[in-house]
Amino acid sequence: MAILSLALSGCGRSEIDTVKATAVPQDATHTYDTALSNRSSCKKDEWHSFKDETNRTVVEYRCELKSGAALLAAFRQQKIADTQRDFQGFYHGLDQTTEQASHNPEAAEKELADAQSKLAQLQSQTDTAKSNATASGDPGALRQAMVNQDDVAAAQRAVEQAQQHLDDAKTTLTGLPQERARFEQQEKDALAQIEKTYGGVTRASEVFQWHVRDNEVVPAWVGVELTKQDGSTVRQDRGWQQTLRDLLNHRGDDHVHAVLNVPDNIAAGQQPSAS
Structure with a gap:
């Protein structure tokens, strides 16, 4: 005024x-x-x-x-200490998540490789069964070939799921540094606001x-x-x-x-x- x-x-x-x-x-x-x-x-x-x-x-x-x-000076110091302690907790949790996430792509890659191997095996068996059934004209063999084809479709879905797991693991691992940067900016902003108010x-x-x-x-x-x-x-x-x-x-x-x-x-x- x-x-x-x-x-x-x-x-x-x-x-x-x-x-x-x-x-x-x-x-x-x-x-x-x-x-x-x-x-x-x-x-x-x-x-x-x-x-x-x-x-x-x-x-x-x-x-x-x-x-x-x-x-107010004492309150400022306490708020700074509390803020830094809170963010240290965030960083610790983020470090643990990063450590865990670093192993996820390896596990997902193995899951994908196993699924692809099983798909290839089933596909080979199905192709052989179809060829034999066609050559023999046996109705039972033809029905078995159709069953094998269903197994191939399930294996294909397993491969797609494993690929999604691998993509998600890589995305998570790539995004963690960005998450840390976001936390660091939030901490910087919080400390700046404390300083603006009480400094x-x-x-x-x-x-x-x-x-x-x-x-x-x-x-x-x-x-x-x-x-x-x-x-x-x-x-x-x-x-x-x-x-x-x-x-x-x-x-x-x-x-x-x-x-x-x-x-x-x-x-x-x-x-x-x-x-």
Whole structure:
């Protein structure tokens, strides 16, 4: 939200006071001032107001979360370790599949050779039986020749099946390097996304904004603003009701974990776990 002007006194201060004095919808025993101020989860906090790009008055409360950047750094390291461990599992499984698949073409080639040999043998026997039956004119011999022909057809199907097995084995073996390359790209993308989200964070702030007009206070936005080493900022939306409900009950490190979406078992400065 663009800041067009900053009101530090006069009506700006009055609008800030109006927001501060407004009862929290989730708990009317609290005003926004008592709900947000004096929390141990904040390294420092401040209220200010400004005009947005449509000339509406916006009151903003900003809390720099205590140990927020360090907590996200530890979470980043854990996510990197977890991601790398997951993909190592994929690679291990792929290596096992590759080892097994490397033997499949040999087995399929033997299956095909055996099927072709049997087909050739049956074909030879059938040709001989036909020749003998024709020469003798024996009806029984002719019927046997027809039976032999059925055996040849079955053997031909066995050859075709063996050929398909061989083709499939070769295709699988050829495709495994491509599968590994796909996994490697997925790992690279996952690590890049972690770095984009959590890398280089120097400050994490919880931000609440309200629109104020004629003493009417309307919640506008709540979320987390991450400041990076290069001076850029990244905003992450949060749910208004859930965030307020949580901070009314948790005002210390537990709220920092909750608003940053960091698991409770992650601590600032913590090394990644092996589990």
